[in-house]
Amino acid sequence: MDRDAAFSEYAAARWRVLVRAGVLLGCDPAAAEDLAQLTLLRCYVKWPHVERAADRHAYVARIQLNLLRTARRRRWSGERPTELPDLPTADPATRLDDADALARALASLPAAQRQAVVLRFYLQLSERQIAEVARVAPGTVKSRLSRALTALAAHPGLAALREGPP
């Protein structure tokens, strides 16, 4: 398969995941799409590296996080969205359910913990992979995740979840 075909297949399959990961990491939806687009562009140019990567998703996650960091450094004095946008639901009565509550609780976490949670529980990277992506020690990832889970469990909006699944 040539570069364009292989890349197109990958981009089509991962686009939504990348956009949604961007929003979960604190971008507004438009910025998350820009970030996903930049990430995939970088992937296209470095496609042989992406194809050879032992774990492609982790490699691409690293590109996405690096671009996010660069973008945030550039607009250090600008606005930093920390809350997820209102999530559209068909039924207004279900707006304040667990997932909405989690979205708000996630926004209250420090950036590093939030990043660890998104990489671990949304992108499904292992702690070791997160350590490589975030360039920190595996123990740091473990403690970030542990603190994040404790904070999320204690979040008032997620009180019901402390009891476990309904």
Added chain:
Amino acid sequence: MTEDRMTELLERTASRIPASDPPLGALLRDGRRGLRRRRVGVVAASVVVVVVVAGVGTALISGGHRDNAPSVEPGPPPPPPPAGTRWAGIGRTVVAVPRGWSMWPGLYCSSNDGHDHVTIVEAGVTVGCYPNEGSLPPTEVVALEERDGTFQVQVDASPGSHSTHAVALQRRVEASRTTLSTGWLAVPLAASAEGVGASTADAEASALRAAGLRVSRVQEPAWDPGPQVRTVPAVGTPVKEGSTVIVYERVTPPASASMAGRLLWVGGPSAVDPAPHAGTVHVVGDGLDEYVAVHRGGRWSFQGPAGTYAVTASSPGYLSAAGVPDSCRADHRVRMRWTRPANVDVYCQLR
């Protein structure tokens, strides 16, 4: 809160975040441009060296550019459509239709005159193909006829409304009729075997390839809303010949899922890099207890019902000559889903 619960909630949260379709055309165009810039940079650097050494650099530069030049240069892209509209059509003929109008490959009709018609109807008024039972008779129609079929824009009047709006709209659509430049075409729609109903993903992919387009196929779970088969860019949208079109197909999730990864020895006094080793991976959970052989390269994979599993392993030479059973482990329980293979590395921690 358990890790499984967190994963489930985060996925539910994410699934509500709106995401548009991937801008594949723009990505490929910008990506190629980026790649060309890199190559030109490399070529330019080589030329400097060659000029210094042999004085023949110019010939090398022009040669490098010719490699990427297409045999027939496509004409200019279509002009921007009027505000609030987009181009849609068949073959090389397009008209400007309101952006909000739906255009699904599933809406495929066979009329009495033997021609196939794609029908676009004003959103929220009628969905169906004239003369479907129950739909309103079309007030005005703009038909683009090409060798391979007819693309029909059907403007229906809302129940009880006056048809002036429909007539004005029909005139605007008709006036916007535009022929695409050489090297451009509208994304084609595959003929449905039954004449009515959705074409299959295979048929759509074949039609796209026959039209000189590249195809990328993606499967979506059947519970996602939308037509059975859709394309990005949508059917009827002008694209450059040779572009890539994604064909999305809704499929019923398979009963089985998979996970794959490596068996690695890590850590130790000198904290060496993770090293792949042979051994046996042990997968337990949801009523399943299976062993998977891991060969020297450390790679392994497992297929089974979707669910949550504990993954451990034993590796000969680790802790004993035979390897203590299940002394190596993944750093979390693994949730195996049908949507994508789970990536699981199993670690034998050296002290």
